[in-house]
Amino acid sequence: MFVTNMIREPLIFEISGKGKRGFPLPKLDMSVKDDLLKSIPSRKDIDGFPEVSEVEVVRHFTRLSQTNYCIDLGFYPLGSCTMKYNPKINEKLASKKEFLLSHPNAPEKLTQGSLGILKIAEDLLKKITGMDAFTLQPAAGAQGEFVGMLMIRAFLEERGNPRKVVLIPDSAHGTNPSSAHICGYQIQEIKSNEKGAVDVADLAEHMTEDVAALMVTNPNTLGVFETDIKKITDIVHSKGGLVYMDGANMNALIGICKPGDMGVDVIHLNLHKTFSTPHGGGGPGAGPVGVVKELEPHLPLPVIEEKDGILRLNDNRPKSVGRVRSFNGNFLVIVKALAYMLSLGPAGLKEIAEIAVLNSNYLRKSLEMDFDLKYPTPTLHECVFSDKFQKRNGVTNIDIAKRLIDYGLHPPTMSFPLIVQGALMIEPTETETKKEMDRFIDAMKNIAQEAKKNPELLKNAPHVSYVRRLDETSAARNPVLRWRETPSEK
Amino acid sequence: MSYISLSEKDKKDMLSRIGISSIQELFRSIPEDLKIEKSLDVPDPLTEPELVRWMDGIARQNSCHEFLSFLGGGAYSHVIPSVVDYLSSRGEFISPYTPYQPEVSQGTLQIIFEFQTLICQLTGMDIANASLYDGASGAAEAVLMANRLKSKPKILVAKSVHPQYREVIQTYTRNLNLTVEEIEFSNRGEVDLENLDEKLDSETSAVVTQSPNFFGIIENLDKISALAHERQALSIVVVAEPVSLGLLEAPGKLGADIVTGEGQSFGLPLSYGGPYLGFMGCCKEFVRQFPGRIAGETKDVDGKRGFVVTLSTREQFIRRERATSNICTNQAWCALRATIFLELLGKQGIKDLAVQNLQKANYALDQVARVDGVKPRFQGVCFNEFVLEFEKPWAEIEGPLLEKGVIGGLSVAEAYPELENCALLCVTESHTKEEIDRLVGLLKEVCS
Numbered sequence: 001m002f003v004t005n006m007i008r009e010p011l012i013f014e015i016s017g018k019g020k021r022g023f024p025l026p027k028l029d030m031s032v033k034d035d036l037l038k039s040i041p042s043r044k045d046i047d048g049f050p051e052v053s054e055v056e057v058v059r060h061f062t063r064l065s066q067t068n069y070c071i072d073l074g075f076y077p078l079g080s081c082t083m084k085y086n087p088k089i090n091e092k093l094a095s096k097k098e099f100l101l102s103h104p105n106a107p108e109k110l111t112q113g114s115l116g117i118l119k120i121a122e123d124l125l126k127k128i129t130g131m132d133a134f135t136l137q138p139a140a141g142a143q144g145e146f147v148g149m150l151m152i153r154a155f156l157e158e159r160g161n162p163r164k165v166v167l168i169p170d171s172a173h174g175t176n177p178s179s180a181h182i183c184g185y186q187i188q189e190i191k192s193n194e195k196g197a198v199d200v201a202d203l204a205e206h207m208t209e210d211v212a213a214l215m216v217t218n219p220n221t222l223g224v225f226e227t228d229i230k231k232i233t234d235i236v237h238s239k240g241g242l243v244y245m246d247g248a249n250m251n252a253l254i255g256i257c258k259p260g261d262m263g264v265d266v267i268h269l270n271l272h273k274t275f276s277t278p279h280g281g282g283g284p285g286a287g288p289v290g291v292v293k294e295l296e297p298h299l300p301l302p303v304i305e306e307k308d309g310i311l312r313l314n315d316n317r318p319k320s321v322g323r324v325r326s327f328n329g330n331f332l333v334i335v336k337a338l339a340y341m342l343s344l345g346p347a348g349l350k351e352i353a354e355i356a357v358l359n360s361n362y363l364r365k366s367l368e369m370d371f372d373l374k375y376p377t378p379t380l381h382e383c384v385f386s387d388k389f390q391k392r393n394g395v396t397n398i399d400i401a402k403r404l405i406d407y408g409l410h411p412p413t414m415s416f417p418l419i420v421q422g423a424l425m426i427e428p429t430e431t432e433t434k435k436e437m438d439r440f441i442d443a444m445k446n447i448a449q450e451a452k453k454n455p456e457l458l459k460n461a462p463h464v465s466y467v468r469r470l471d472e473t474s475a476a477r478n479p480v481l482r483w484r485e486t487p488s489e490k
Numbered sequence: 491m492s493y494i495s496l497s498e499k500d501k502k503d504m505l506s507r508i509g510i511s512s513i514q515e516l517f518r519s520i521p522e523d524l525k526i527e528k529s530l531d532v533p534d535p536l537t538e539p540e541l542v543r544w545m546d547g548i549a550r551q552n553s554c555h556e557f558l559s560f561l562g563g564g565a566y567s568h569v570i571p572s573v574v575d576y577l578s579s580r581g582e583f584i585s586p587y588t589p590y591q592p593e594v595s596q597g598t599l600q601i602i603f604e605f606q607t608l609i610c611q612l613t614g615m616d617i618a619n620a621s622l623y624d625g626a627s628g629a630a631e632a633v634l635m636a637n638r639l640k641s642k643p644k645i646l647v648a649k650s651v652h653p654q655y656r657e658v659i660q661t662y663t664r665n666l667n668l669t670v671e672e673i674e675f676s677n678r679g680e681v682d683l684e685n686l687d688e689k690l691d692s693e694t695s696a697v698v699t700q701s702p703n704f705f706g707i708i709e710n711l712d713k714i715s716a717l718a719h720e721r722q723a724l725s726i727v728v729v730a731e732p733v734s735l736g737l738l739e740a741p742g743k744l745g746a747d748i749v750t751g752e753g754q755s756f757g758l759p760l761s762y763g764g765p766y767l768g769f770m771g772c773c774k775e776f777v778r779q780f781p782g783r784i785a786g787e788t789k790d791v792d793g794k795r796g797f798v799v800t801l802s803t804r805e806q807f808i809r810r811e812r813a814t815s816n817i818c819t820n821q822a823w824c825a826l827r828a829t830i831f832l833e834l835l836g837k838q839g840i841k842d843l844a845v846q847n848l849q850k851a852n853y854a855l856d857q858v859a860r861v862d863g864v865k866p867r868f869q870g871v872c873f874n875e876f877v878l879e880f881e882k883p884w885a886e887i888e889g890p891l892l893e894k895g896v897i898g899g900l901s902v903a904e905a906y907p908e909l910e911n912c913a914l915l916c917v918t919e920s921h922t923k924e925e926i927d928r929l930v931g932l933l934k935e936v937c938s
Contacts, residue, residue, distance in 0.1 A: 022834040030923045041739040049837040065582035069594035072581030101555035104763030113552035114762040139623035140819035178806035178816035184665030225519040257524045279587035280823025281598040284765035322661035326626035326654045327763025343491035345535030362504040433495040467796035475788035475800040482607040
């Protein structure tokens with residue numbers, strides 16, 4: 001059975017058959033105690049748990065895989081997510097048995113290779129960003145933000161006052177305010193100016209001695225470089241605040257400039273964006289955090305140190321913000337990111353930014369007559385159009401996105417940043433071929449025409465996908481969040 | 491190496507459409523004084539064969555895999571069927587992102603929905619999310635959630651909860667006007683119910699227990715939950731070794747309000763600590779305060795079943811600082827591996843797996859307990875880990891075992907000064923009788 005839009009792959013629970021097994025275990029090879037099972041609160045069989053054969057499992061997941069769009073298949077211009085190609089060799093290197101069987105609780109002398117990977121990755125990230133120290137602990141960008149803000153708080157607390165407020169531009173990722181909030185801060189929003197950049201006057205007005213930090217994304221979510229970044233960091237520093245940079249968009253800057261030179265005190269990177277580790281359908285990622293040396297004592301636990309030629313994990317650091325997760329970060333993700341850095345070298349890393357920015361500007365230029373560009377400011381790695389022109393015919397950004405699916409393309413990021421109504425945020429990355437981008441441009445131009453001539457075609461899109469437009473409202477209103485055995489099936 | 495697909499002609503054509511003559515012009519918005527003059531100070535590029543050689547070299551500095559290991563303590567060595575590696579390495583699973591466009595992400599979404607169902611079935615909870623980072627941050631998220639639900643300033647955490655999980659709870663709560671107090675353990679290695687009873691008061695939001703706990707002991711979850719509920723506190727149960735759920739009564743049936751834990755045992759290799767898999771389930775009444783992404787069932791315009799990310803108004807990209815968590819990227823691919831693992835093992839397989847862990851560990855414990863100079867530290871029933879107390883300092887045991895190619899266990903004295911000369915040993919289905927007997931034989935030599 002090949003998946004088409006006429007059929008549905010059932011849930012595994014629906015193809016379950018009593019007594020079927022997919023993976024028998026070897027026989028127990030030792031004498032057992034009968035009374036042991038009676039001495040514990042044991043359960044009966046797990047109701048509804050699947051019973052299927054190995055073949056059924058393989059077919060189930062293979063069929064489901066065919067309903068997914070992915071970067072290996074084609075253009076994936078999800079703005080702010082940096083959907084670049086994931087080199088296959090890096091997957092292979094990360095599945096070496098020496099890494100897979102490395103136990104996080106093993107004595108350090110048995111895991112010097114793993115520790116070496118972490119140490120070298122830290123050193124390279126320092127050189128790329130110009131920061132003085134790094135932690136590889138955070139599991140994702142948002143946890144990196146949390147760690148970074150905790151360090152800022154610890155630094156300020158040590159100087160007598162953690163302060164109350166964190167300033168965040170209105171174009172920022174939602175994770176920024178959320179992360180600052182769990183560090184105990186109130187959020188104040190900084191307006192964007194007519195260029196889509198931080199309004200420096202508004203920042204200066206908000207910047208008081210109550211403000212702990214500014215969280216700034218650079219280039220920001222419009223793809224605009226904060227040209228006044230030095231002025232911005234000076235304003236924050238002049239009142240004793242610190243500058244946190246969301247490095248989600250580092251793909252635009254790598255090899256071109258270093259956040260450490262901009263007056264940034266703390267930055268997180270997303271290894272699953274800039275450093276090519278696969279997104280895995282939503283994770284795992286890794287969100288390393290770099291800091292200036294004044295903040296180094298506050299790094300989360302543990303910290304890798306070299307002593308007498310042996311690498312060790314030090315968790316005895318009184319000024320640390322503490323542990324933020326178990327063990328040593330998303331280690332295999334870091335292996336892949338390190339392999340990526342080593343394979344590209346200085347010129348290859350710079351080429352990432354150059355081609356990512358070239359591709360984005362090529363798309364922007366090619367589409368700017370057909371779609372509204374709210375901010376005409378020059379952009380780097382991504383650009384944000386809106387549905388303003390198409391709205392005249394009652395067509396929204398969602399309709400445009402769904403129609404792109406009919407053209408066999410993944411839609412851009414939708415409705416973000418919040419400062420652009422009906423946003424379509426496009427980030428091609430350096431991965432894209434010109435042919436694939438031209439295919440996207442042609443599709444978008446066609447859609448712009450369709451919006452005028454036949455808006456219904458767009459409002460009912462997609463037409464030929466495995467599922468058609470899904471009712472998200474009723475999904476939220478009457479949540480069905482798990483399968484349940486219905487009495488008739490019993 | 492380069493992964494760029496543009497030819498020089500492509501670049502020229504593109505620049506000409508943009509109306510400029512060089513790529514450098516595109517970076518004019520960056521002030522000149524910020525631009526790097528030289529190139530980055532990183533090593534010269536490696537081709538694939540060179541990179542493989544380099545990685546081989548550094549990997550050889552790891553020797554952990556050559557040892558017979560009895561390490562557990564939050565990371566467990568279990569069988570991983572080859573089907574898990576095979577299916578999870580498909581590009582359609584590795585290379586998409588979060589299913590923001592459900593019409594082209596049904597595979598990912600249906601798998602999340604199946605994962606949520608499996609977690610509900612295992613934990614006995616009504617709902618589950620798509621994943622969290624790991625067990626430790628899951629425990630912290632559960633505490634934050636309980637605090638939002640109860641708005642009371644105190645959290646009680648059993649000292650028998652994994653030490654790293656307790657540290658992470660401390661880190662996450664430090665700036666939120668919450669106090670975290672710890673509950674002692676008894677000589678059986680279980681939560682000291684009297685101590686819990688004393689410390690539980692009307693100011694307590696939640697009690698956090700782990701079962702099997704850090705010492706491998708199965709806790710009296712029903713009693714603990716009943717005590718918590720008597721004082722209007724929530725019962726949070728942490729499961730660091732979820733294989734136990736194949737055999738032990740579901741925490742949800744024993745009064746747990748939130749169950750969270752570490753899913754590494756379900757098809758994820760040790761990998762020096764990550765990526766692992768946080769999971770969480772709770773009662774359906776708490777859904778509005780539940781952290782993390784959730785997939786839900788719905789229909790498309792033709793009335794056919796499909797799946798979407800739902801209840802997103804809890805999430806940071808909509809609710810910003812009022813979100814139930816800051817999590818965005820999660821551990822989706824790890825959840826995929828767990829889903830394949832659990833579906834393949836199935837109803838009988840997950841039970842057999844749990845029974846073998848229980849039986850083998852208890853066989854090992856019986857054998858080791860007969861060795862002079864060694865005694866079980868606790869009297870409670872263990873699942874697949876146990877704490878041994880040695881007459882000699884642990885270093886004098888660990889060193890000679892390592893020389894014989896055996897990692898004997900994990901010292902616990904750093905986290906529990908009161909457990910001097912004690913180590914935590916883990917035995918799973920992956921250990922054979924010969925291997926266990928070999929450990930016992932070596933301990934006889936080393937301990938005497």
